[in-house]
């Protein structure tokens with residue numbers, strides 16, 4: 001059976017024919033496909049009129065055969081390929097898909113692989129056209145400016161690719177001429193015509209020299225890699241790319257240019273401006289005189305290994321002279337990024353608790369015992385790690401400085417790390433929580449309770465009750481401070 | 488100075504930055520607008536320079552005057568290169584003209600630091616604003632941000648740009664202190680953190696907006712929050728200007744990916760520059776090392792490799808003779824051969840020569856049937872490379888099969904020290 005398609009890229013016509021042939025049970029090896037060379041090229045090259053449509057008997061037997069959606073999509077791509085065997089391949093696949101149920105699940109089938117390769121070649125050609133079409137500005141007879149390009153695609157992609165250019169250059173009047181198909185955009189609609197002749201390619205316009213200048217100067221002669229370039233920009237495109245004329249001269253001069261850079265005697269450096277003030281590291285061992293100084297000094301601190309990996313030191317925030325200083329463990333991921341304490345999930349829980357107690361967040365000073373975020377990279381995530389005792393000890397002096405600057409009346413330790421830093425001994429939080437302890441040399445009482453993140457780690461059913469107890473602790477710490485100071 | 492000359496100088500000044508991508512932004516086009524431009528996910532390389540690098544953006548400096556004196560940089564204050572400065576409208580016109588010719592996907596604008604970080608950043612942002620607001624340009628814009636610039640300027644930059652980047656320059660703090668003493672590494676990190684928070688917040692907000700049905704029958708629409716650098720942030724580090732080894736470089740990258748969710752870390756082999764500083768002896772750039780670093784980076788981003796396990800050599804350097812995946816396989820011979828019919832995805836991804844797509848196909852195929860060795864040929868994978876490491880129906884690597892030799896004597900690599 002001989003099928004002739006008038007338009008080489010008409011997917012609908014191919015589908016119609018193929019569906020009818022399949023319904024009529026015509027096996028692939030009995031069908032011979034022919035297509036015009038270009039759309040509208042209907043003059044029959046084969047002389048005799050072909051049976052463009054299958055006999056009526058076949059047509060009436062046509063039934064809808066379900067094929068997977070991806071196959072229809074694949075057909076849409078493959079049909080743009082220049083290979084004259086494409087229809088035969090697609091019909092064979094269609095036939096096999098409806099006779100071999102396993103085929104659609106086998107990505108390694110030879111026919112399927114071949115079709116996919118062809119689709120890939122088409123995609124590549126579409127991509128290369130998007131990349132290598134070069135518009136030139138021309139003044140039309142009508143006085144209107146147009147941008148015109150000459151391009152030679154490998155496959156029949158002009159119609160499929162034109163909408164891309166209309167989306168990109170919506171407010172430009174442009175045309176792309178190719179040997180088989182031409183397309184024009186007038187700002188409103190696409191219009192297609194037959195092929196053009198290479199002599200219609202517009203001559204270079206005045207602005208092209210700027211592009212050539214750019215191309216010449218963005219090239220680094222010390223890195224010449226022509227093979228790599230040819231892989232991405234095959235020679236067949238070069239004769240339509242203005243910059244390609246520069247490739248050879250640039251490549252030839254590259255070795256000498258980079259050698260002369262290497263051999264050039266050093267010139268006397270010149271100073272066009274006074275050197276910029278360097279970022280000074282605060283002097284070690286000098287107690288900071290303000291919170292600002294404290295912050296700057298802690299940023300630069302590398303007294304333990306944590307500092308080098310974190311974004312920034314997170315010092316406390318709140319008013320000088322706050323009655324309470326709440327001390328947590330160390331900044332987490334969010335705190336590290338934002339540079340502020342208690343802004344992550346644990347901070348939000350603390351906010352909730354304080355709101356329930358009617359305790360304004362900015363009435364207290366919030367700080368951490370350790371100033372930098374310690375973490376372990378797991379894949380692309382930073383997982384919080386508790387600072388070791390040595391690290392906490394190395395860091396303790398920053399908190400001491402903070403305490404002497406803020407001068408709070410009482411300190412609330414949230415969790416074991418804070419309690420240990422403030423009291424200078426290991427603390428069992430569960431047994432010592434809920435009371436003011438008087439053990440610090442500076443006379444400030446310390447109240448111990450849980451860290452909010454400990455609550456977040458509890459299994460859900462226990463969270464409610466634990467939160468209630470924690471709230472009671474905080475309420476007590478807030479209310480009994482004056483009594484504790486008197487004690 | 489005429490435009491040709493300025494363009495020559497300021498393209499020269501920008502060619503050492505490795506960033507080039509123009510992908511991953513929000514899809515948009517110019518239909519119904521006043522101007523031109525579109526982005527459709529994947530970027531397009533419009534040309535290639537003879538150095539094999541892609542040209543997808545007009546990559547220039549606004550000015551190569553700079554008051555900093557970073558030793559590795561051709562634009563440092565003490566260098567004798569010719570200087571130039573674009574006016575804002577000149578960069579805008581160049582971008583539009585090259586775009587109309589279909590030579591570029593958009594603009595990548597960077598600048599030497601003049602007067603102050605804020606003054607410089609303001610000029611850079613003004614170019615992007617003019618393109619977007621005055622010309623309704625919808626192509627890609629990548630802006631290099633200055634670490635110490637004010638929050639407000641960064642916020643504006645992110646509104647106009649698809650991508651923002653801040654270069655870390657050197658893989659280690661010590662390296663930066665030695666070669667770029669005026670740059671503050673922790674300011675760079677803080678800026679990256681600031682960008683990440685803003686990008687995260689904008690995404691989060693966009694997810695939270697509830698679509699509202701304006702008219703009965705109309706599709707629900709939501710007022711989207713203004714975008715902020717929808718294609719994310721990236722950075723570049725220079726390789727080979729100091730003695731940092733590959734293990735440290737990959738650890739730095741892993742930290743940057745993990746902490747700031749960077750889209751890409753670009754590695755730029757330190758390259759001879761005209762009028763180089765005396766402190767840096769010049770040799771041909773270690774291009775192969777740069778290539779291996781990109782391959783290793785790829786393993787971390789797409790193949791589930793941890794940064795600690797990639798470099799096996801005691802000297803901390805990647806092998807130059809084989810790619811890092813093959814090097815890993817050779818160093819872990821006990822984990823092979825891998826059975827193509829049974830191995831989990833994570834292990835298939837570690838087979839030299841098998842890419843992510845090939846692995847997906849294999850997994851799909853083996854759900855319906857057994858995988859044979861000749862299937863590899865149709866997968867278009869380098870069978871000679873894969874076969875020594877796999878078992879499949881009809882294939883079992885012979886003992887002592889010809890495998891690439893274990894690490895040879897390290898070739899005399901171009902090294903500065």
Ligand code: SF4
Pocket residue numbers: 298301302303304305306307308313370371372391394395398
């Ligand atoms: S955690 Fe503390 S001691 Fe360690 S580097 Fe940071 S500020 Fe210094």
